[in-house]
Amino acid sequence: MLALLAAVVLLAGCNGGTVDRHALTNDAATIDSINCEGWLLARAVARGRTTSYYAREQAEELHLQAANFADALGRRATAQGLQRRVRAKARDAEQLAGRLQRLHDHPTDRLVARVLARQLKRAGNCS
Amino acid sequence: MSKVFSLALGILAAIGGFVDIGDLVFNTAAGATFGYQLMWVIPIGVVGIIVYSEMSGRVAAVSGKAVFDAVRERTGFTVGLSALLASEVVNLLTLAAEIGGVAIALQLLSGLPYRLLLVLAVAGLAVVIWTIKLDWIERLFGYGGLCLVVFAVAAVKLEPDWGKVGNGFIPHIAQNNTLLYLYFVIGLLGAAMTPYEVYFYSSGGIEDRWSAKDIGLNRANAFVGYGLGGFLSLALMIVGGAVFLRHGINPEHLGTTALGAEEPLGKIGLLLALVGILFAVGGASIDTVFSGAYNVAQFFGWEWGRYRNPSGAPRFALSWLVLFVLALAIVMTGVDPVMLTEYAVIFSAVALPLTYIPILLVANDPEYMGRFTNGRLANTLGVVYLVVIMIIATTAIPLMILTNVGQN
Numbered sequence: 077m078l079a080l081l082a083a084v085v086l087l088a089g090c091n092g093g094t095v096d097r098h099a100l101t102n103d104a105a106t107i108d109s110i111n112c113e114g115w116l117l118a119r120a121v122a123r124g125r126t127t128s129y130y131a132r133e134q135a136e137e138l139h140l141q142a143a144n145f146a147d148a149l150g151r152r153a154t155a156q157g158l159q160r161r162v163r164a165k166a167r168d169a170e171q172l173a174g175r176l177q178r179l180h181d182h183p184t185d186r187l188v189a190r191v192l193a194r195q196l197k198r199a200g201n202c203s
Numbered sequence: 204m205s206k207v208f209s210l211a212l213g214i215l216a217a218i219g220g221f222v223d224i225g226d227l228v229f230n231t232a233a234g235a236t237f238g239y240q241l242m243w244v245i246p247i248g249v250v251g252i253i254v255y256s257e258m259s260g261r262v263a264a265v266s267g268k269a270v271f272d273a274v275r276e277r278t279g280f281t282v283g284l285s286a287l288l289a290s291e292v293v294n295l296l297t298l299a300a301e302i303g304g305v306a307i308a309l310q311l312l313s314g315l316p317y318r319l320l321l322v323l324a325v326a327g328l329a330v331v332i333w334t335i336k337l338d339w340i341e342r343l344f345g346y347g348g349l350c351l352v353v354f355a356v357a358a359v360k361l362e363p364d365w366g367k368v369g370n371g372f373i374p375h376i377a378q379n380n381t382l383l384y385l386y387f388v389i390g391l392l393g394a395a396m397t398p399y400e401v402y403f404y405s406s407g408g409i410e411d412r413w414s415a416k417d418i419g420l421n422r423a424n425a426f427v428g429y430g431l432g433g434f435l436s437l438a439l440m441i442v443g444g445a446v447f448l449r450h451g452i453n454p455e456h457l458g459t460t461a462l463g464a465e466e467p468l469g470k471i472g473l474l475l476a477l478v479g480i481l482f483a484v485g486g487a488s489i490d491t492v493f494s495g496a497y498n499v500a501q502f503f504g505w506e507w508g509r510y511r512n513p514s515g516a517p518r519f520a521l522s523w524l525v526l527f528v529l530a531l532a533i534v535m536t537g538v539d540p541v542m543l544t545e546y547a548v549i550f551s552a553v554a555l556p557l558t559y560i561p562i563l564l565v566a567n568d569p570e571y572m573g574r575f576t577n578g579r580l581a582n583t584l585g586v587v588y589l590v591v592i593m594i595i596a597t598t599a600i601p602l603m604i605l606t607n608v609g610q611n
Contacts, residue, residue: 102610105453106453108451109451109452109453109455112450112451112452113450113452113454113459113462115450116446116450116452116462116466117462120462120465120466120473124470125465125469125470125473126465126470126473127312127470127473127474128314129310129311129312129313129314130311130312130458130461130473130477132314133310133311133314133458134311134456134458134459134462137456137458138456141455200451201451202450202451203449203450203451
C-alpha cells in the first residue's frame with residue numbers, strides 16, 4: 077500500500093518538466109482562476125463583507141500559489157516556440173502575486189481593495 | 204418520548220457530522236468543474252453508505268461483532284492483516300488531512316500561524332477526547348457542524364437554474380473532459396463511502412450496547428442521518444457550480460469553499476461556513492482517530508472502547524494517541540491538506556472492498572445473525588454496490604494518474 081502510494085504520488089505529481097502547449101494552457105487557466113478568486117476576495121473586502129483575518133490569510137494562500145507559478149514559469153524549460161509566451165505568463169503571475177500581497181497587507185482597506193478588485197477582474201477576464 | 208428526542212438529537216448530530224474534508228473538497232470542486240452534471244453521483248454514494256452502515260450496525264447489534272472482528276474471523280490472519288494495514292494507511296492520511304483542515308479553519312478565523320494551530324488542534328482534540336463524555340463530543344461537533352446548513356441557504360439564495368440542477372440527477376457521462384469527469388465520479392463516491400465511517404458506526408453500536416431490539420434505531424440513524432447529510436453535499440455542489448464555475452474559479456484551498464457562502468450571504472455567511480467547516484472536520488478527526496484505534500484493537504483482540512477510562516483500555520488509548528502524533532508529523536511537513544485529502548479519498552476507494560466484502564459475508568451468515576441475516580433487498584443492494592465498489596477500486600488510481608490528481 078505504501079509503495080503504491082509513493083508510486084502514484086511520483087507518477088501523478090510530476091509536472092516540473094518542460095512546459096509544453098498543454099501545460100501552458102493549464103497553467104494559464106489556473107492563473108486566471110487565482111485572479112478571479114482574488115477579485116471575489118478583494119470585492120468582499122471593498123464591500124465590508126469579510127473579516128480581516130480571512131481576507132489576510134486567504135490572500136496569503138493565493139499569493140503563495142501565484143508566486144510559485146511565477147517562479148516555475150520563469151525558470152522551467154519550454155517546448156520549442158513557446159518560450160516567449162511562457163515567460164509572459166510568468167510576468168502575469170508575478171504581477172498577480174504582487175496584487176495579492178497588497179491585499180494581504182491591507183485586508184481592511186476598502187479603497188485599496190476596490191482598485192485591486194478592478195485590476196484582478198480585468199487580468200483574469202472574470203465574469 | 205425520550206427515545207424520539209434521543210433519535211432527533213442523534214440525527215441532528217449525524218447531519219452535522221456527515222460532511223468531512225473529503226466531501227468539502229470533492230463536492231465543491233466537482234461543482235466548480237462540471238456545474239450540476241455530477242449531482243446524480245451523490246444519491247448513489249449516500250445509498251451505498253446507508254446500505255453498508257445499516258448492515259454493519261445490524262451485525263454489531265445482533266452478533267456483537269464490529270467490522271474488524273468480522274474481518275479477522277472471516278478472512279483469516281494474513282488477509283485480515285493486509286486489510287488492517289490498508290485501512291490504517293488510509294485512516295492516517297484522512298486523519299492528517301482532517302487535522303490540517305481544522306488548523307486551516309482556525310487560521311482563517313484567528314489569523315494565528317498554521318503550524319502553531321496544527322499543534323494546538325491536535326492537543327485540543329486529545330484533551331476533548333480525554334475529558335469529555337462521548338455523547339457530548341458527538342453533540343458538540345454534530346451541532347457545530349450544523350452551521351454548514353449555511354451552504355444550503357446559500358445554494359437557494361444564489362438562485363441556480365433549477366432545471367439544470369434537476370437534470371444533473373440523471374446519470375450520464377460528460378462529452379468533454381471524460382476522464383476528469385470519471386475521476387470526480389470516483390472521488391465523490393469514495394468521499395461518500397469512506398470506510399472509516401463504517402468502522403466508527405459499527406463500533407459505536409457496540410459501545411452503545413445495541414441489541415437486536417435496536418435494529419429499528421440503527422435503520423433510522425443510517426437512513427435519515429446519512430440521507431440528510433447527503434443533502435449538505437448537494438448544497439456544496441450547487442454552490443460550487445453557481446459561484447465558482449460561473450466566475451471561472453478552480454477552488455484549490457479549503458478557505459475558498461467558505462467564499463462560496465460569503466458571495467450570497469456576506470460576512471455572517473462566511474463566519475458560519477468557517478465555523479461549520481471547523482466543527483465538521485474536527486468531528487471527522489475524532490471519528491477517524493477512533494476508527495484507526497478501533498481497528499487495531501479489534502484485530503488484535505485488545506480491550507477497546509471510548510466509554511472506558513484510558514486505564515481500562517490502555518493499548519486502545521495509546522493507539523489513538525500514536526495516530527494523532529503520526530498524523531501531526533505528516534501535516535507538519537507542510538504537505539497541502541487538500542492534496543492529502545484527494546489522495547486519502549482515492550486510496551480509500553481502493554481499500555473499499557476490503558471493508559465491505561467481509562460485512563456482506565457476515566451479514567449473510569446465519570451463525571452470526573440468526574434470523575437477522577440480510578433480506579432480499581439488502582442483498583441485492585449489497586451485491587450491486589459491491590460491483591460498484593470493485594469498479595471504483597480498480598479505476599481510482601489509473602484515473603488519478605491520467606488526470607494528474609484532477610488537475611487535468
